[in-house]
Structures are given as C-alpha cells and as structure tokens.
Amino acid sequence: xxxxxxxxxGSVLFEARRPTGREHGTDAVVTAxxxxxxxxxxxxxxxxxxxxxxxxxxxxxxxxxKNGIAVFSANLxxxxxxxxxxxxxxxxxxxxxxxxxxxxxxxxxxxxxxxxLGAGRGVDRFLFIALGTGIAGAIGIGGRIEAGAHGYGxxxxxxxxxxxxxxxxxxxxxxxxxxxxASAVSRAWAAASGDPQADAAACADAVDAGDERARQVWQLxxxxxxxxxxxxxxxxxxxxxxxGGGLAEAGDTLFTPLRAAVTERLTFQMPPVVVPxxxxxTAASLGAGLLAWDLLxxxxxxxxx
Ligand SMILES: [Zn+2]
Numbered sequence: 290x291x292x293x294x295x296x297x298x299g300s301v302l303f304e305a306r307r308p309t310g311r312e313h314g315t316d317a318v319v320t321a322x323x324x325x326x327x328x329x330x331x332x333x334x335x336x337x338x339x340x341x342x343x344x345x346x347x348x349x350x351x352x353x354x355k356n357g358i359a360v361f362s363a364n365l366x367x368x369x370x371x372x373x374x375x376x377x378x379x380x381x382x383x384x385x386x387x388x389x390x391x392x393x394x395x396x397x398x399x400x401x402x403x404x405x406l407g408a409g410r411g412v413d414r415f416l417f418i419a420l421g422t423g424i425a426g427a428i429g430i431g432g433r434i435e436a437g438a439h440g441y442g443x444x445x446x447x448x449x450x451x452x453x454x455x456x457x458x459x460x461x462x463x464x465x466x467x468x469x470x471a472s473a474v475s476r477a478w479a480a481a482s483g484d485p486q487a488d489a490a491a492c493a494d495a496v497d498a499g500d501e502r503a504r505q506v507w508q509l510x511x512x513x514x515x516x517x518x519x520x521x522x523x524x525x526x527x528x529x530x531x532x533g534g535g536l537a538e539a540g541d542t543l544f545t546p547l548r549a550a551v552t553e554r555l556t557f558q559m560p561p562v563v564v565p566x567x568x569x570x571t572a573a574s575l576g577a578g579l580l581a582w583d584l585l586x587x588x589x590x591x592x593x594x
Pocket of ligand 1: 448459460464
C-alpha cells in the first residue's frame with residue numbers, strides 16, 4: 290500500500306508504504322488499511338498541527354463508488370466491503386463526526402493523478418494506459434475520469450485486437466492484455482528465449498542488444514498496443530496517450546516503435562502525443578488524495594493556483 294498526505298495544491302507533504310498483509314486474510318487487509326489511514330492522520334497532526342479534512346482510498350477490483358462500497362477484489366479477498374463508512378468512522382473527529390472519505394478505483398485514480406499532476410497536466414482529453422500484469426486504462430476528460438455507466442469505462446485491456454487469439458482471463462480471446470501486458474511479453478519472451486525466468490525487462494534489454502528474436506516478440510506486443518490505441522483514438526480522440534506500468538519502464542525501447550506503429554495506422558485521425566507516465570507506482574495514492582480534495586470542492590486543486 291502506498292499512502293500520502295496531500296496539500297490542497299496537490300503537493301505531496303508526506304509519503305509512506307506498508308504491506309497489505311493479505312497473506313493473513315481479508316480482515317487483516319481491512320485492519321491494515323484502517324490502521325494505516327489513522328496513523329497517517331496522526332502523522333499529519335504531528336507535523337502540521339491540524340486535522341486532515343478528508344481522506345481518499347483507491348482499491349483494485351469492482352466498486353460502487355456512489356455508495357462507497359468495494360464490491361469485489363479477487364486480489365484482496367473482499368466482497369461488498371463498506372470501505373467508505375469504515376474509514377469515515379475510524380477517522381472521525383473528537384465530536385464523533387465521520388470524516389469525508391472518497392473511494393476510487395486504483396487505475397482511474399492513477400489516471401486522475403497523471404492527468405492533474407503528472408504527464409497529462411494541462412491536457413483536457415487524455416487516455417491513460419497501465420501495462421502491468423494486465424492492461425487497464427482511464428479516460429480523462431476536463432479534469433476528471435470518465436468511469437462509464439457501470440464503472441467499466443476505459444477497460445482497453447479487453448478490447449479484442451486479435452480475434453481468436455490467446456485466451457484472456459475475462460473469457461474472451463485476443464484481448465489486448467493477452468498480447469501487450471508486461472506478463473504477456475514475459476511469457477512470450479520466456480518461450481522464445483527458452484529461459485523460463487526471462488521477463489519483459491529482459492526482453493527489452495535483448496532488444497537493445499540487437500537480438501532479432503527479442504525484436505520480433507517486442508514488435509508483436511507493440512503492434513497489438515498500437516491497434517488498441519488507434520481504436521481508442523477513433524472513439525475518443527484524446528490529444529495525449531499516457532502509458533505507464535512495468536512495460537513503460539523500457540522507455541524509448543517501447544515509445545519509439547510504439548509512436549511509429551500508431552502513426553502508420555492512422556488514416557483520418559489526428560495523431561495523439563504518446564508519452565510515458567510520470568508518477569510511477571504512487572499515482573493511485575495521489576489520485577485518491579485528489580478525490581478527497583474534490584469532496585470538499587468541485588474545482589480541481591491544480592486549477593486553483
Ligand atoms: Zn479480456
């Protein structure tokens with residue numbers, strides 16, 4: 290878990306990390322979250338002499354953001370967890386008033402932070418794509434994230450780019466994440482190189498070293514990703530595509546061929562600027578902080594300066 294104390298202008302006052310303790314079960318995870326938040330509030334009181342005004346928490350899985358319920362997370366083991374209520378009560382003031390708490394989805398919160406504080410700063414419309422174990426995305430419009438009618442907006446990882454392709458965890462075949470996630474590249478490079486330990490980072494190194502097999506594995510992922518981005522470009526027409534997650538750590542090894550592959554696929558669409566994410570693995574925690582500030586005002590912090 291990553292956490293931060295965030296000032297009204299979006300600047301980070303304090304950061305901390307803790308394990309979720311998920312090996313001890315769901316109850317332990319929930320206790321760890323609540324304890325972490327309470328300790329962070331104490332840290333803020335000690336450093337700045339005043340109470341935090343609101344809290345935000347971003348979690349993976351499916352959410353009911355309106356009602357503050359973390360509906361399901363296979364990763365963390367919970368089902369229908371009233372996280373907003375639990376956290377509001379735990380952080381209640383001396384008079385017993387619950388603290389305002391925002392509950393957000395981890396990738397959408399990360400996208401929100403990239404949009405306001407990171408690579409999308411000053412950009413009105415962007416698409417954020419996180420290339421990790423899977424592929425997730427967030428659609429940024431006018432300083433907020435479009436979650437869709439059911440909370441699944443931005444799921445570019447499950448756009449089918451290779452019909453009949455590899456089986457995906459979602460039940461479909463040929464989804465983008467079966468071809469261009471860090472895990473997919475790791476699997477493909479392990480198979481091609483004959484080294485079961487070889488991962489996506491090793492594949493990127495081999496590409497840089499001029500290994501032709503690695504270049505082919507890499508290009509298959511780049512082409513799939515470009516197909517997904519061009520589909521999104523046709524639908525959403527963002528000015529900027531922000532790419533983060535483990536695979537983006539490859540830097541120019543990814544971005545140079547990716548920009549070329551996107552450009553050569555465009556017909557009438559205007560080309561997006563394709564840039565690396567800036568906030569790395571703290572993005573979701575900063576986004577949770579922005580959601581907390583949003584509870585207190587509808588004006589994004591970055592617009593107030
Ligand atoms: Zn899928």
